[in-house]
Amino acid sequence: MKITCHMIMSADGRLLSKYWSPLYNDACGVGDVYEATAAKMPADGWIVGRNTMTEYGEDLIEEREPMEGPKTMHTMTFVGKREGRPLAVVFDVQGRLHYKSPTLPSGEHIVAILGSHVTRAYQKELEDVGVSYIMRTPGTKKEETESALKHLESDFNAKHLLLEGGALTCGTFIGMGLVDELSLIIYPGLDGNSAHPSVIECRTEEPSPLKNNRLELIDCETVGSGFVWLRYKMHR
Numbered sequence: 646m647k648i649t650c651h652m653i654m655s656a657d658g659r660l661l662s663k664y665w666s667p668l669y670n671d672a673c674g675v676g677d678v679y680e681a682t683a684a685k686m687p688a689d690g691w692i693v694g695r696n697t698m699t700e701y702g703e704d705l706i707e708e709r710e711p712m713e714g715p716k717t718m719h720t721m722t723f724v725g726k727r728e729g730r731p732l733a734v735v736f737d738v739q740g741r742l743h744y745k746s747p748t749l750p751s752g753e754h755i756v757a758i759l760g761s762h763v764t765r766a767y768q769k770e771l772e773d774v775g776v777s778y779i780m781r782t783p784g785t786k787k788e789e790t791e792s793a794l795k796h797l798e799s800d801f802n803a804k805h806l807l808l809e810g811g812a813l814t815c816g817t818f819i820g821m822g823l824v825d826e827l828s829l830i831i832y833p834g835l836d837g838n839s840a841h842p843s844v845i846e847c848r849t850e851e852p853s854p855l856k857n858n859r860l861e862l863i864d865c866e867t868v869g870s871g872f873v874w875l876r877y878k879m880h881r
């Protein structure tokens with residue numbers, strides 16, 4: 646499977662678009678440019694972390710504390726009501742997200758990646774709603790993530806997925822060597838607040854956690870009203 650990390654950032658590398666300075670020429674919006682460039686990279690869906698999925702889900706998704714009760718012994722993949730839709734994959738290993746629909750407002754079918762310690766009651770809730778899920782095979786963090794990706798390919802026929810955040814999810818995937826291509830859109834505006842997250846981050850004490858990744862520029866173009874779209878092949 647191919648994984649392309651597709652993100653948009655301010656000219657000073659910050660992630661949260663609500664804090665960016667206004668466009669000089671606002672003929673097109675941030676979301677329009679982001680979606681238009683994503684459409685040029687045909688994919689079977691996208692991957693996000695729990696916080697980002699909560700934002701995408703609007704009123705359809707609620708975050709709560711993990712359900713208590715007997716841990717599951719039901720470790721098979723569950724394919725819910727996909728109906729041929731592209732995939733919205735969320736890494737929610739603790740099982741904190743609760744859904745009112747198996748489909749996002751934007752049309753994608755939700756697939757939750759769960760840890761082996763979730764309860765059977767939580768799995769049953771997902772099944773009743775029609776949300777698909779994949780149980781990660783216990784192992785190292787990289788082994789568990791790789792097992793989930795293999796199930797996405799074998800059980801959902803996913804050959805190419807876009808990794809769309811948040812910053813820590815992108816940093817984790819890149820750090821594990823699971824990203825094949827980096828697609829970055831530079832917004833022609835500034836943030837300037839050092840407390841705001843950068844587009845890619847790692848939660849570690851390692852001073853250079855991504856130093857093994859070398860980027861080969863494979864394409865560069867201007868899009869929208871002064872946005873720059875950079876594409877890199879990842880080498881390790």
